[in-house]
Amino acid sequence: MVPPSSNPPSNPQQTQQFLSSVLSQRGPSSLPYTEDTKWLIRQHLLSLVSNYPSLEPKTATFTHNDGRSVNLLQADGTIPMPFQGVTYNIPVIIWLMESYPRYAPAVYVNPTREMIIKRPHPHVSPSGLVSIPYLHNWIYPSSNLVDLVVNLSSAFSRDPPLYSQRRPNPNPNPSPSPSPSPSINTSMSPSYGHHPPPPGPRVAHTAAGVYPPSPYGRVHPPQHSQPRPxxxxxxxxxxxxxxxxxxxxxxxxxxxxxxxxxxxxxxxxxxxxxxxxxxxxxxxxxxxxxxxxxxxxxxxxxxxxxxxxxxxxxxxxxxxxTKDLGKNNVNVDEAIRCVDVLSKQMLDCTAADLAIEDVVYSLDKAVQDGAVSFDQYLRNVRLLSREQFFHRATAAKVKEAQMQAQVANMAARLSHFVS
Structure with a gap:
């Protein structure tokens, strides 16, 4: 991770303008959040800044474990931690990953040079990564950053994640009287008003140096019977x-x-x-x-x-x-023979139908030439049409019967071929 690339806004109006600007960018420099969630991201950050002014939204480059770098939003600053009647500030960085807000953000404790992460800690890894139940149970879209900070403050107040390092005393002469020292480094100074330092631990200044107290218990000065470090x-x-x-x-x-x-x-x-x-x-x-x-x-x-x-x-x-085709004594009536009764009936009906067609055609010619009167033409056409209808109806029934017979014949032949 590298330092933030954008200057943090200094007031709520600038915060709104800053978020509107970075979330509305398009092209290669745009943030990798989906368009349908950018309005919710903006609302979450504005609510966070409104409730915790010590956290400021920024943009910075986040480097994944696989070496891939991406420009993301983060909330950088401190969150309040009440401990032993005093409110201290814990420096944290809340990264809004590419999948936010559908998935939880990544929270890191950001200690200064004078601070050390407690080892072991139930919620903070040695690298500073925070893991609390609220992050594991993140539910979209009800979970938000304000509730996350509230849960972080509550978890840290039960078990503070940071304490001050020991430092050698620059004064070689031992101090005759003890002086109070805060449990946590000055960067974790009280917030939301000045509070007196916690009443308990006092540190004895010796030639070996100063032993600062810790929020995890009192540190007793070395006894005279033990060698001084x-x-x-x-x-x-x-x-x-x-x-x-x-x-x-x-x-x-x-x-x-x-x-x-x-x-x-x-x-x-x-x-x-x-x-x-x-x-x-x-x-x-x-x-x-x-x-x-x-x-x-x-x-x-x-x-x-x-x-x-x-x-x-x-x-x-x-x-x-075919042998009789060469001779001229072919009988036209016997040239085509019907194999069964249905074929004979179909032939008769078809011949009668075609014959009536020829008669009606001749009547048309006759009435056009004036050889037949129009009344006689209508009467004959009506009679011929009636007779032609019966012939056609009979041909249709015969055709249906022939189809059924053909299907039965094909089924019989198919069984023969299959066997």
Whole structure:
């Protein structure tokens, strides 16, 4: 993380203008929040600043564990922490991640050089990352930053996360009288009015240095029977403790990075699994369609084979009749023979229908030429139309009966081919 890139606003009006400006930007420099949530982000930050003026909205570059950097909004400042009757200020940074407000923000305790994070702490990791139940139980859209700060203040007041480092005493002469010292560093000074320092711990100034009190209990000065530590030993102990904190922070960061990398890998595997399942469904669907198409083609093949058999039979039956075509003694009435009664009836009905058509055509010509009167024409057309209707109705019924017979014949032939 790098220092903020935007100057914090100094009053509520400037805060509103600042948020409206940064949230309305478009293009590559725009913040990575969705358009439908920017108004809620603005409202959350304005409510936070209104309730806690010590927190100021800024924009800064946040570097993820995978090395990816993104420009995000943050609330930087201090939150009040009541402890032993005194209100102290805890420096924190609240990062609004890309998924905010649907997911909880990232909260870090930001100690100064004179402060050390308590180890172990139930809610603060050695790197300063805060983890409280309110963050784990974040519910969109009811959860907000004001309630988050209230829960942070309550959790810290039960177990403060910071305490002052030991410092060597620049005065080599021991002080004869003890003097009071606040439990937390001056950067954690009381807020919302001046409060007197907590009445309890007093620190004895010795040649070895000053032992500042801690909010986690009273620190007693060394007894005369024990050897007094030197300032060199005290500095070495502080250096060792800082080095250990740094190593723990680095290891914690590496663990988080490895976990994020494994999570990314798992997400990639899950995505590949989803793609493979979708392709499996498409392949199964295509295979089923191909099977259905194969069955339809097999049925069509059976129909073609049956029609071929019928045509071959007809050719064999009528092959001898072609010998009489060369002679001129072909009987027209016997040239076409009906194979059954239905065919004979269909032939008669069709012939009568066509004959009536010819008669009606001749009557039209006759009435146009004046050979037939119009009244006689209408009377004859009405009689012929009635007779033609009956012939056509009979032909339709015969055709239906022939279709049923043909279907039964095809079914019989199909069973023959299947067997």
């Amino acid at each position: 030197t300032s060199m030993d005290d500095a070495a102990e502080v250096y060792k403790r800082n080095a250990m904190n740094k190593l723990v922070e680095m290891v914690h960061g590496d663990i988080i990075g490895m976990r994020k990398a494994r999570e990314v890998g798992m997400e990639g595997l899950f995505s590949a699994q989803a793609v493979l399942r979708r392709r499996e469904e498409e392949i199964n669907k295509g295979f089923k369609e191909m099977q259905e198409e194969k069955e339809a083609l097999e049925q069509q093949l059976q129909v073609v084979l049956m029609n071929t058999d019928v045509l071959d039979s007809w050719i064999r039956d009528n092959e001898g009749k």
